[in-house]
Amino acid sequence: MTGLWYVLGFLIAGVSFVFLTIGLAWLISHRNRGDRHKGLPYESGIDTFGDTWGRFGLSFYIYALLFVAFDIEVVFVYLWAIVFRDVLVGGLVSMAVFVGILMLGLAYAWRKGVLRWR
Amino acid sequence: MSVVVRPSGRLSPTGRVMVPALGVLVLLVVVLLAGIGTGIIPAIVIWIGGVLLANIAIVRFVVAATAVLLFTIPTAFVIIFMELKVIAFMNLRIGPNRVGPWGTLASVVHGLKVLSKEDFTPTGADVSVFTLAPVVTFVASVMAFMVLPFGPGLFGADLNVGMLYFFAVGGLGVVGLLMAGWSSFNKYSLLGGLRSAAQMVSYEIPLTLSVVGVIMLAGTMSLNGIVQAQSGSFLDWFVVRQPLAFLVFFIAATAEANRTPFDLTEADSEIVAGFATEYSGMRFGFFFFAEYVNVFLLSGLAVVLFFGGWTAPVPWPWPVHILVAPGELGLGLLAIVILAPLVGSTLLALPLWMLRSSWPFWRAWILGLVLFTLLAIGAIGIYLLINLDALLGIVWFFAKSYVFVFTFVWMRATLPRIRIDQLMGLAWKWLLPASLVNLFLTALAILVVHP
Numbered sequence: 001m002t003g004l005w006y007v008l009g010f011l012i013a014g015v016s017f018v019f020l021t022i023g024l025a026w027l028i029s030h031r032n033r034g035d036r037h038k039g040l041p042y043e044s045g046i047d048t049f050g051d052t053w054g055r056f057g058l059s060f061y062i063y064a065l066l067f068v069a070f071d072i073e074v075v076f077v078y079l080w081a082i083v084f085r086d087v088l089v090g091g092l093v094s095m096a097v098f099v100g101i102l103m104l105g106l107a108y109a110w111r112k113g114v115l116r117w118r
Numbered sequence: 119m120s121v122v123v124r125p126s127g128r129l130s131p132t133g134r135v136m137v138p139a140l141g142v143l144v145l146l147v148v149v150l151l152a153g154i155g156t157g158i159i160p161a162i163v164i165w166i167g168g169v170l171l172a173n174i175a176i177v178r179f180v181v182a183a184t185a186v187l188l189f190t191i192p193t194a195f196v197i198i199f200m201e202l203k204v205i206a207f208m209n210l211r212i213g214p215n216r217v218g219p220w221g222t223l224a225s226v227v228h229g230l231k232v233l234s235k236e237d238f239t240p241t242g243a244d245v246s247v248f249t250l251a252p253v254v255t256f257v258a259s260v261m262a263f264m265v266l267p268f269g270p271g272l273f274g275a276d277l278n279v280g281m282l283y284f285f286a287v288g289g290l291g292v293v294g295l296l297m298a299g300w301s302s303f304n305k306y307s308l309l310g311g312l313r314s315a316a317q318m319v320s321y322e323i324p325l326t327l328s329v330v331g332v333i334m335l336a337g338t339m340s341l342n343g344i345v346q347a348q349s350g351s352f353l354d355w356f357v358v359r360q361p362l363a364f365l366v367f368f369i370a371a372t373a374e375a376n377r378t379p380f381d382l383t384e385a386d387s388e389i390v391a392g393f394a395t396e397y398s399g400m401r402f403g404f405f406f407f408a409e410y411v412n413v414f415l416l417s418g419l420a421v422v423l424f425f426g427g428w429t430a431p432v433p434w435p436w437p438v439h440i441l442v443a444p445g446e447l448g449l450g451l452l453a454i455v456i457l458a459p460l461v462g463s464t465l466l467a468l469p470l471w472m473l474r475s476s477w478p479f480w481r482a483w484i485l486g487l488v489l490f491t492l493l494a495i496g497a498i499g500i501y502l503l504i505n506l507d508a509l510l511g512i513v514w515f516f517a518k519s520y521v522f523v524f525t526f527v528w529m530r531a532t533l534p535r536i537r538i539d540q541l542m543g544l545a546w547k548w549l550l551p552a553s554l555v556n557l558f559l560t561a562l563a564i565l566v567v568h569p
Contacts, residue, residue: 002275005179006277007275009179009183010183010264011261013183013260014256014261015257017187018253018257021233022249022400022401025233025235025237025399025400028233029235029400030234030236038238039239039240040240041307042306042390043305048304048305052242052303052308053300056308056312059316060312063319066320071323071326074323078326084561085337085568088565092558092561103554106546106550110546116543117538117539
């Protein structure tokens with residue numbers, strides 16, 4: 001239970017540290033509104049055109065999906081690793097089946113060329 | 119010819135400061151003596167001590183949080199200085215040598231400069247997300263520091279799910295990068311943020327899977343427990359039994375910390391500055407602050423998981439504990455405290471005085487006192503180091519961690535940057551299968567050796 005309070009406390013301490021520092025910087029740094037061009041996004045000197053928050057490559061979504069699948073796997077594997085000395089052979093077999101199914105998915109993605117960056 | 123006459127009644131500039139300061143000092147001493155004499159100050163001290171003791175849990179938390187937060191600042195400065203100086207030496211340059219001895223203050227000046235720079239928000243940006251992004255990135259690093267054991271008994275909190283917590287919170291840094299990329303209203307930033315996210319997310323998997331072998335061997339996820347499982351000599355360190363895991367872990371950690379050869383997110387040859395394109399001032403500073411803190415964090419984690427944390431590589435070969443309880447000496451202690459400096463300084467001064475016959479004795483004696491002080495500090499330091507496990511543990515932990523920090527810097531000076539398709543391929547096609555192979559090999563080994 002104390003651990004939870006520590007997590008919360010560190011969160012508050014860290015956030016306040018960052019905001020205090022940014023506030024201090026705001027107090028001592030110089031500011032200049034400049035003209036209209038100062039606030040434009042920097043795109044190598046060319047004025048921005050088109051929709052910035054538009055569509056982007058599909059491969060990012062696929063990596064995110066793969067990540068979610070394997071990250072959930074990691075949570076299970078960690079718990080399994082702690083109790084491994086109690087479950088031994090049965091645990092090894094069931095984990096092999098579990099990881100095997102996931103690896104089939106990875107192999108399928110690999111075969112489909114999803115892992116090749118485009 | 120004019121003669122400058124100082125007007126009487128005026129003080130020199132030094133005097134103008136010193137005289138009021140002396141007055142205040144005398145007043146303070148008088149108040150202090152009066153307070154002690156009437157028993158007010160001892161009562162206050164006892165009351166404060168009582169309050170602190172009653173809330174010892176809160177005091178421990180405040181000390182831990184302050185220590186961790188303040189510890190991040192010198193860490194970042196030291197690593198930045200190492201980047202400047204070590205890479206300079208590796209390139210046969212001199213490196214920073216103007217500010218401070220051997221340029222050691224150069225990184226501090228960099229920090230102050232960033233603090234005083236204009237912190238600008240572009241017109242189209244989403245202001246709240248734009249401001250929160252560096253906060254998320256930095257706080258994720260600081261919160262991961264909470265479970266890292268610096269020495270025996272020196273840690274923020276010893277969670278029993280320490281390692282899971284470490285990776286979970288450390289992984290939140292990705293959210294900060296995505297927020298930065300999205301909120302900047304800049305196509306380069308958006309693409310850079312997405313690329314960083316794809317890279318860090320891909321390397322998160324081998325990073326977390328490679329340490330499963332360590333968990334199996336230690337039987338716990340608490341980082342303290344893992345260190346204790348490796349105590350003994352350096353042959354008990356998990357790197358001996360998990361070399362493949364360490365290799366995968368180290369490569370993935372390099373990518374997680376955005377270091378060369380995987381620093382595509384902020385490299386000069388890539389899309390401008392990636393997610394940080396629109397950032398300036400302290401908000402920009404916090405991204406790189408977080409990056410340097412991450413370098414130390416991952417070095418520390420590598421030491422904790424594979425190199426025995428704060429344990430010494432060889433157990434101390436002779437019995438150590440020289441315990442002299444100061445209270446037992448009674449009046450003798452007073453005599454030692456008063457007489458030892460006098461006698462020691464005189465003894466050290468005598469040879470100096472005899473060698474330099476032109477010196478008056480007081481001069482030799484002052485030099486003797488300085489020498490004695492240095493010797494006493496050294497002796498007390500060695501005494502503490504031998505008697506306090508925590509101090510010795512901290513020294514070992516930092517020595518080992520900085521070997522890894524140095525390796526990160528060394529790699530930056532040596533290795534060429536890889537392409538982004540090679541980067542993603544390495545994570546999914548090599549590191550992930552390797553970490554799974556390591557997992558099953560470890561499981562089989564435990565089955566065979568430990569039925």
